[in-house]
Amino acid sequence: MTDQELLAAQFEEHRDRLHRLAYRLLGSGAEADDAVQETWLRLARTGDDEIDNLGGWLTTVTSRVSLNMLRSRATRGESEYDDALADPIVEPAGSVGDPEASAELTDAVETALLLVLNRLSPAERVAFVLHDTFDVPFEQIGELLDRAPEAARQLASRARRRVRAQSGTTDASDSSPEPGRRIVDAFFAAAREGDFDGLVSLLAPDVALRVDGGLSATAIVRGATTVASRALMFSNPGAVLKPVSIDGRPGALVLAGGVPVSLMAFEVEGDVVIGIDAYTGEERLAGIRLPA
Template identity: 60%
Template sequence: MTDQDSLALLFEQHRPRLRRIAERMLGSASESDDAVQDVWLRASAAGVDDVQNIGGWLTTITSRACLNILRARAARGEIPLDDDGGDPVVEPEPRTPDPLTQAQREDAISAALTAVHERLSPAERVAFVLHDSFDVPFEQIAELLERSPEAVRQLASRARRRMRSADVAGTRPARERRPVVDAFFAAARAGDFDRLVALLSPEVELRIDQGLSATSLVRGSASVASRALMFAIPDAVLEPVLIDGLPGVVVLVGGRAVSVMAFDVDGDRIAAIDAFAGPARVAELTLPTR
């Protein structure tokens, strides 16, 4: 058996996964087949003599091929080209009730997810799909995108918020999840640790983005509740907003925005919190005019 035959056998073993990666990124079966065929041509031309991890190597080639296709779409105006690192879209929360009926909402879930996925920038889509769907480490994605691992983490985080907002928007509008957010802040101000823990999912994640790659992650209901008590500001004014479609708040102290927080609410508990903290980081965001 020749080296080329051995490579062909290895490639066929990995082809189903490579095609899934391409289809998730591109959303097109025909383009996915073309991308995977291009990967085979590139792989067969390069050879695998110096390759330590064939699966990771083929994943990188596939991702790069998809990234080129996505950037070509962006150049044609088919998808956004904004790869700036993942600042959220902050907008006023509508005061009027959602006009959609429950049946319409259920019918809209799939379409909403697809539409949001199509609006992700090339880098957001690559970071989100590779990390969240295929467990590719941020460090590996960072090499592909030529960014820092922290910048890639932020890209994936923004994509995740957008996808979550589309998912929940089909079944439960933000205004119906707002009471859980309000209860969270009420418990924090009252110093009620047990109530905070009850409002948080046991696996809750708090991601704190302070800019300049200074991002921290807090996991678990007890740890997040302790953090909320530690940084509760009794005289803060909370301005309700939507952040990438999720219920959130702008935290104002003395009329100045000091943090912005988005809440992923699942049922009657908070599953994740994205916080943008500090005047410098908040100043980088576009906030609604008060």
């Protein structure tokens, strides 16, 4: 076996872990593949003669490649389109879930976490994922981010608070059995009544509406006034709303004439909506298992 073949074999032992790391950081399987491939190319050029800890070196390089991709994405302002949304797990509102669906729900939790991570800055995301998921020390994270270890610790702490807040933590004043349901009901009531100001008051200033119409990419609309205007534009007074739980988030199945026309999932933080995922179109909804 040649030195290059031996190096490739050693790299393959780490590939799955590196892909998990890149996927958590980037939220895209295709981009994670690219990051791992770039890591291999750098290793192949460098060799392992000067590398004392191959696993640590690969973690650092994959993280740095992913961080550069995140920063490049932010610089380009890629906010109009994103990857198509994953198929959601939809259950009747307040359902505790079917034990047979545990594997599907695990995937749904992973998807929900990625949605939350997307709202972190690149530095926050890297610090949080590397420390809390892969147990990388803050000294190493600080070197990667060109920050002091304490600054890296603060980034991870801030990200952790945001993740907890945006993962649907129940507010003590919300007596609803499903966190956020009261806000979702108020949102639809305002839309039905044409209450623009009421809608805006229920939306975070930087709220993001992602619309998956069955295409390869998801359209994204940002900002409270823009999202409120869109909600009023497409509001149907004759529609019937069926409360549902979507990946553990409060949502609604919208029916017109008894036919599903859209499925909407809400991310609620405190008393405002911070994100909405909308699945629309007959073809897209046909691919989602909806409750009877």
